[in-house]
Amino acid sequence: MIIGAVHASLWFGFNLVIDGKLSFGQLTAFQSFQLHLGFGGAQLAGAVMKLAEAMGGASRLFELLDRTPLISGDGDEPDDLIVRGEVSFDEVDFAYPSRRDIPVLNGFTLKAPAEQTTALVGSSGSGKSTVVQLVLRFYDATGGVVALDGRDVTTLKPTWLRKHLALVQQEPVLFGMTVRDNVVYGLGANGTVPDGALIRVCKEANAHGFVSSFSEGYDTVCGERGIQLSGGQKQRLALARALIVDPRVLLLDEATSALDAESERVVQEALDRATVGRTVLVVAHRLSTVRDADQLAMVSHGSVIETGTHDVLLSRCDSYRNLVQRQT
Ligand SMILES: Nc1ncnc2c1ncn2[C@@H]1O[C@H](COP(=O)(O)OP(=O)(O)OP(=O)(O)O)[C@@H](O)[C@H]1O
Secondary structure, three states, rough: OOOOOOHHHHHHHHHHHHOOOOOOOHHHHHHHHHHHHHHHHHHHHHHHHHHHHHHHHHHHHHHHHHHHOOOOOOOOOOOOOHHOEEEEEEEEOOOOOOOOOOOHHHHHEEOOOEOOEEEEEOOOOOOOHHHHHOOOOOOOOOOEEEEEEEHHHHHEEHHHHHHHHEEOOOOOOOOOOEEHHHHHHHHHOOOOOOOOHHHHHHOOOOHHHHHHOOHHHHEEOOOOEEEEEOHHHHHHHHHHHHHHOOOEEEEEEEEOOOOOHHHHHHHHHHHHHOOOOOOOEOOOHHHHHHHOOOOEEEOOOOOEEEEEOHHHHHOHHHHHHHHHHHHO
């Protein structure tokens, strides 16, 4: 547009110069003035657009800052030494806040004994992952009681609770910071730990080997601006992050589902080691991951319909038998 205007004024100006109504010097001065004005205007329009975009982003940011959490940060912080790690669900009902009219858990009742592995199995959408989220108080149950060692988790301070419980999910999230910071993040934003403890948990999580092979070791930066890790490596760091708090209860939600067979073997080996002496609540679709659990709970439409070992469920639960048949 600016160029078009320049051409038009040039043509008009030349005619005025030919008619003797304008000097050549006046024409070039006017042209230069016109160009500066045009480009200045275009820059101003660009700046106004950027300002409008920034205002849109800022209003979204303030919206987030103004949000009040559904879960209060207050609660009891009982003496750490007494945590045995028994997790129980007594007639728990739940619906997500965004879909209050759709019940997800209905009278869900189960006891996960301390230092034992309890596996939740059932069809997709039956509510298994939701159960895990209620233990961590990402949400609170709308009815019934979720308890840790008999204490209603809604009476416990979420930060205290998360010192004793740790979660490993299917899609681990690593931040664009060093391996060390990513693992220590398990202790909270300002957590610190001696190198010896860091290496010990990374060995337990089968991560020390590959981290040591990086030229900068634990100071290697992860993510887009650093090293790209495979799914299995990320999962092993996520496990190390969970283990650094030395949790009494380990929650595994499809922790190996997204991995190929070899990565799954290495991660599973680390998990087998990490679960000894801890209460484990595991959600998994692959039967191989859960068949050796101390207890399996068959979940259907938000309720537990049967509990028992693999053999017990095989003998008395049709849904479980169907699940096994589909996978073998
Ligand atoms: N954040 C959410 N908001 C609203 N509804 C949700 C949310 N997360 C899950 N749901 C719904 O809750 C129900 C139970 O989901 P959940 O993820 O607990 O099932 P699941 O048994 O773990 O399934 P899968 O085995 O596929 O992971 C589903 O109908 C799902 O659509």
